Amino acid sequence: MVPQDAPAGQYGFVRSNDQGEFVFGNAPGKKIRFYGANLCFTANFLDKAVADKLVEYLVRMGYNAIRFHHHDGRLVDPAVSDSVKLNPETLDRFDYLFAQCKKHGLYVTTDLYVNRNFKSPATGCYGLKAQLPIDEHAMESWKDFVRSWMTHRNPYTGLTWGEDPALISLCLVNEDTLSANWSANPKVAALYRSKFTEWKKGREGDDQTLFREFLFELQGNVLDRQIDFVKNELGLKTMITSLNWITDAPLTRLREKLDLVDMHQYFSHPTFPEKAWQMPIGVDQGSSIRRGASLPREMMPTRIFGKPFTVTEFNFCNPNRFRAEGGPLMGAYAALQNWGGLWRFCWSHSDAGIIRNPGQNSFDASNDPMQQLSDRIILALFLRGDLAPSKAKISYPVAPFSKNSPAMSYPGDFANLGLDAQIGSHAAERKLPAGVVCWRPGMKTQEPPRIRLDRKAGTLAVSTPLTETATLPAGDLAVKKLRVKDASKFMTAAAISLDGKPLTESDSILVIHLSNISQSGAGYGSSTLLCAWGNSPELLVERCTATLELECPGTPWRVAALALDGSETGEVPGSLKNGVFRFTADTTAFPGGILAYHLSR
Structure with missing residues (x-):
């Protein structure tokens, strides 16, 4: 859908123009957006043959970027409380994966700290994030690891990690917002309170406001030191970001220090009523559309004009029954906002999720057709740029x-x-x-809405010359060229031109039809409490039928139902009458389920 431009880094380092759009250092007129997914934990350390197949598949998916995440704990000896020495075995696998991504046009973003073990010799406490501002041992540990990694020469690229232009950006510390981290350890929290007591002497104001200012000042000092270290001491040219969690307005003032703004947000993120990250799982069964596109709307104010904006973690989490709305919501609004990059969280949490099919979980896309087909919608609207940004x-x-x-x-x-x-x-x-x-209170936009969101009706309609999407709870919804009639239940339909021609003129159209998918054997205590994912990798596709109509002034299309590997399963009858082509979409029309069709002529 979007031609691959390999290798990554061929135009120099990724930079920003004055509009906050990604461009290249050696080709400042060449704009680029990024779309990809996260690799987590052992998914970053694959055998070479597996890495080759993964990269090939991600390129076929249409991705042009990847994020290495939850990797640092396995780049060192995990048994050591404060290891900064790189593990040769895992490092070699990491080097190879990076080189293959680069070779095939996948740009990389990653974090300089996520969850590597750190135990302070001063406090005896674990955890680097909260201790960075108040414990010099934490800062030195962070620097030592970053120096060791970024100055390591990758034998497969010939460059050190720090001098490789295939790196889009580096996050200093993942989700490091101090207001969410300072009290994680009671002993560390007591140190903060003691330092705050000294800091506030002679200052006026209530303790709550002053404490926020105190944390804000500490966070700013840490950012200044980290940015100075990576840019001036190490001489890195890669764009730098951090503070990628929490939408509090004052954080904008700190994010002004960064090269780009990055954020994370989820819809229906799992909760754990009994034990963290263990069954049972609490499930929000609401709809983002009915909440006014809460994802991605809640992130929008954090963007800073003149700097690129990325979202390196997002998902409409499984098993939310409305997650088929995610593709149109993220694709359309990210394009409208003219954001720079999106990364789904995640592709896989493990090598097992890539090598075989271990079944579903809340996040992984590697064995989830819902996420992979939703990505095709995002690729069209956002990465291909079918929906133009708002001028306002x-x-x-x-x-x-x-x-x-x-x-x-x-x-x-x-x-x-x-x-x-x-x-x-x-x-x-x-x-x-x-x-x-x-902004002034009472301000209105002058542009007519180009994305039709009706939170009361629960509908979303997106129209562009090359792509149209319709999301509805049931019944009928007309977009412009695309119309859905007699939908039996909640669904998303998308018509995407594959040959660059407007939909009505196109000879090759991908039609996506999504409702709901569940793993066989999943068990629920209630609709909002998942007790078991099931012990079978087989998936159940919810039956959903609808009549799909497309304006067709010329020759009718042939409709081929597609299996999940893209092969044709069978032909679906269609009819042309009075300039309208129609056929029945039925997720259970053929064995194995049908979630996509190819229209050709």
Whole structure:
């Protein structure tokens, strides 16, 4: 759908233009967006033959990027409490995977710290994130590991990791927002309180506001030191980011220090009523559409105009029954906002999820047709750019803590503007880039809506010349060229031109029809409490039928039902009458289930 441009890094380091769009250092006029997925834990350390097959598959998926995540704990000796020495065996596998990604046009983003073991000799406490601002041992451990890794020369590329332009960006510390981490360990929390008592002397204000300012100041100092280390001491040219969790408005002032803004958000993230990451799992069975596109809308204000914006973790988590809405929601709104990159979380949490089919879980896409087909919709709307960005750009001014104690969250009426216009935020005293206006209460967008979201009806309609999508709870929904009639239940339909011609003129159209998928044998205590995923890798496809119509001024299409590997399963009858082509989509029309069709002529 989007031609691969290999190898990654051939145009120099990824950079930003003055509009906050990704370009290249040696080709500043060449814009690029990124789409991919996360590899986690042992999925980063594959046998070479498995790595080859994985990269080939990801390229065939249409990805042009990947994120290495939850990797640092296995790059060193996990049995050592503060190891910074790289493990030769896992490092070699990591080097090879990176080189194969680069060779085949997959750009890479990763984190300099996720969950590597660290135990402070000063406090005796584990955990690096909370101790970075208050314990020099934590900072030195972070630096030693980063230096060891980024100066290591990859034998398969001939470059050190730090000098390789196939790296899009580096996150200093994953999800490092101090307001969410400082109290994780009671002993460390006591140190924070003690330091705060000294810090607040002579300062006016209530303790809650002052403590936020105290954490904010500590976080800023840590960022300054880390950025200075990687850019000046190590001389890295890769773009730097951090603070990729929490949407509190004041964090915009800290994110101004970064080369790009990155965020994480999930819909129906699992909860654990009994034991963390163990069954049973609490499941939110709501719909993001009915919540006003909460994912991705809640992230929109954190973008800073003039800097690229990425989302390195998102998912509409399994087994939410409305997760078929995820493709149109993320693809359309990311394109409307002109974001720079999206990474699904995740492809796999393990090598087993790549080598074989261990069954489903809340996140992994490697054995989930719902996520892989949803990605085709995102690839069309966002990566191919079928939906043009909004021309309206509105930014919310964030005042410093010392000025009237700024609110922690963005006004709701401002965030809702993101459904029709590009939005972001900025330090109040900063001059905005050309074409960006400062938000005022009561401000409305002048552009007519190009994404039709009806939260009350639970519908979403997206129309572009090359792609149209319809999401509805049941019944009928007309987009423009695409119409859905008599849908038996909740579903998403998408028509995507594959030959670059407008839908009505196209000779090759991919039609996607998604409702719900579940693993065979899954057990529930209630609709919102999953007790077992099931012990079979077989999937159950929910039966959903609908009449799909496409405007067709010329020759009718042949409709081929597609198996999950893309091969033809059978032919579906269609009819042309009065310039409208129609056929019945039925997820159970052929053995194995049908979630996609190819229209050709």
